[in-house]
Amino acid sequence: MRFNTLASAASLAALTAAAPNERTFAVLRFNGDGFMTEGRLDPIVNPGELSAHHHGIMGGSNFGKTVNKEDLLDSKCTTAKIANDKSNYWVPTLWFQSPTNGTLYKVPLWYMNVYYFFEPTDDKVVAFPPGLKMLVGDPATRDAPKFGGGTNLIKNGKPIQPIQFTCPRKDNNAPLYPANSNGKMAGMADPNNKGAGAGFPMVECDGFASPLRQDIHFPSCYNPEAGLDDYKNNMAWPTEENWKQNCPPGHVHVPHIFYEVYWNTPLFVNEWSHDGTSQPFVFSNGDATGYSSHGDFLAGWDVKTLQTIIDTCNAGDIGMDKCPNIPGGLNTDNDCHITVDDDDAMANSRVMTSGMQKLPGNNKITGWGKGGVDGGSVSPPADESPVGPVAPSAPSAASVPIKAAVAKEQPNAAPEAPKTTEAPKAPASPAEGANGDMKTVWDVVTVTDYTTEFGPEATAPAKREVHDHMARHINRRGGRRS
Numbered sequence: 001m002r003f004n005t006l007a008s009a010a011s012l013a014a015l016t017a018a019a020p021n022e023r024t025f026a027v028l029r030f031n032g033d034g035f036m037t038e039g040r041l042d043p044i045v046n047p048g049e050l051s052a053h054h055h056g057i058m059g060g061s062n063f064g065k066t067v068n069k070e071d072l073l074d075s076k077c078t079t080a081k082i083a084n085d086k087s088n089y090w091v092p093t094l095w096f097q098s099p100t101n102g103t104l105y106k107v108p109l110w111y112m113n114v115y116y117f118f119e120p121t122d123d124k125v126v127a128f129p130p131g132l133k134m135l136v137g138d139p140a141t142r143d144a145p146k147f148g149g150g151t152n153l154i155k156n157g158k159p160i161q162p163i164q165f166t167c168p169r170k171d172n173n174a175p176l177y178p179a180n181s182n183g184k185m186a187g188m189a190d191p192n193n194k195g196a197g198a199g200f201p202m203v204e205c206d207g208f209a210s211p212l213r214q215d216i217h218f219p220s221c222y223n224p225e226a227g228l229d230d231y232k233n234n235m236a237w238p239t240e241e242n243w244k245q246n247c248p249p250g251h252v253h254v255p256h257i258f259y260e261v262y263w264n265t266p267l268f269v270n271e272w273s274h275d276g277t278s279q280p281f282v283f284s285n286g287d288a289t290g291y292s293s294h295g296d297f298l299a300g301w302d303v304k305t306l307q308t309i310i311d312t313c314n315a316g317d318i319g320m321d322k323c324p325n326i327p328g329g330l331n332t333d334n335d336c337h338i339t340v341d342d343d344d345a346m347a348n349s350r351v352m353t354s355g356m357q358k359l360p361g362n363n364k365i366t367g368w369g370k371g372g373v374d375g376g377s378v379s380p381p382a383d384e385s386p387v388g389p390v391a392p393s394a395p396s397a398a399s400v401p402i403k404a405a406v407a408k409e410q411p412n413a414a415p416e417a418p419k420t421t422e423a424p425k426a427p428a429s430p431a432e433g434a435n436g437d438m439k440t441v442w443d444v445v446t447v448t449d450y451t452t453e454f455g456p457e458a459t460a461p462a463k464r465e466v467h468d469h470m471a472r473h474i475n476r477r478g479g480r481r482s
């Protein structure tokens with residue numbers, strides 16, 4: 001184990017940069033309600049046109065069909081807590097498909113974090129050039145990663161694997177996937193972390209205030225010869241020597257960013273059977289496996305601001321917004337939203353009021369036996385016996401219609417729900433965390449990517465309380481407070 005999960009977030013002294021030979025980091029949080037916008041746009045992969053699938057987008061308001069160079073810097077507003085960050089961060093949206101009737105419901109965003117890691121290096125870490133376009137992950141794949149369920153972010157002769165799901169549970173030992181899964185009909189566990197793996201988990205993620213989490217790491221070496229727009233070739237992964245991560249010759253070392261996207265999956269807890277061999281979630285591109293999880297980044301930072309943060313800020317989990325002397329200060333706007341002009345206003349609404357029969361763009365649902373032989377880039381191999389049923393068929397235990405669950409009002413219920421999009425506070429020390437119920441969240445957070453140990457989790461409150469808490473949260477986010 002190389003990095004201690006809690007040490008770097010532990011004290012106020014850590015707010016300023018540590019020795020240059022240590023990893024420093026700061027988590028960027030967002031203001032307001034849900035994504036900045038949603039829709040079928042992707043100015044990196046499909047500039048000037050509609051994208052094949054639906055995305056949820058955070059950050060600067062100058063997002064659109066076409067975004068180039070310094071366009072984002074002119075954004076009127078941003079959802080980032082740092083005023084001078086007008087970057088866009090986006091992912092495919094997540095949908096719940098009813099196992100009983102096939103109806104699709106968009107899973108609301110719970111909240112999103114973007115970690116900015118400044119790794120120990122012999123290079124100089126510099127700010128992203130405005131307009132830099134990055135894409136991590138393969139939207140077309142339905143195949144399990146070659147590296148298996150773990151992560152690998154270093155060029156070391158093994159396949160890079162920058163994408164996972166984390167699934168905090170009340171029961172730390174509940175396996176996310178069937179034992180010995182080979183990835184063809186179910187996901188694969190991270191050998192170093194029982195709470196994470198490749199592919200959608202097949203259990204409920206019922207950790208306190210921490211439902212299903214999509215995890216995406218980005219490479220940190222930019223090749224200026226490839227240029228800002230060439231997202232297929234412009235980034236490389238670092239190599240590592242003597243605990244330092246260095247970029248290949250000719251590359252510029254930029255921050256290592258990491259998306260954590262928490263989805264409000266507990267909203268659907270009563271709508272599926274939890275049989276351990278199937279699960280109901282699909283990405284907007286029709287992927288029923290989760291292997292095609294991907295993230296896009298389009299840089300819109302004021303360069304001086306980000307460079308100051310790189311050079312002086314080590315706020316860790318406390319949040320980048322707690323760093324002193326950030327040029328341009330903090331963003332106080334809690335309502336930065338734009339409307340995307342595609343063909344599907346209903347899919348783009350932050351709180352859907354009814355289900356849909358098709359995904360936006362009519363993407364066919366494929367993977368893990370769904371979709372049949374012509375159902376996409378993957379069909380189940382004939383020579384493998386599936387570890388699970390071909391399609392979810394068990395009757396749902398559902399009794400409450402989803403619509404009613406979304407609309408359920410509990411205005412007088414105690415205890416207080418966290419402020420929208422505010423992540424729970426990190427414990428000030430491991431000792432404090434030991435009796436604090438928020439510890440679950442932070443123990444499975446991010447910084448475990450280089451650890452080989454899975455931190456102890458505190459006992460979470462009763463399941464029912466967690467789900468009521470989720471329901472209240474979504475009510476607040478939907479503006480349905482009475």
Ligand SMILES: *[C@@H]1O[C@H](CO)[C@@H](O)[C@H](O)[C@H]1NC(C)=O
Binds near residue numbers: 099271
């Ligand atoms: C489809 O199933 C969901 C539960 O999974 C239910 O809430 C919804 O009302 C059903 N829709 C129809 C049209 O039966």
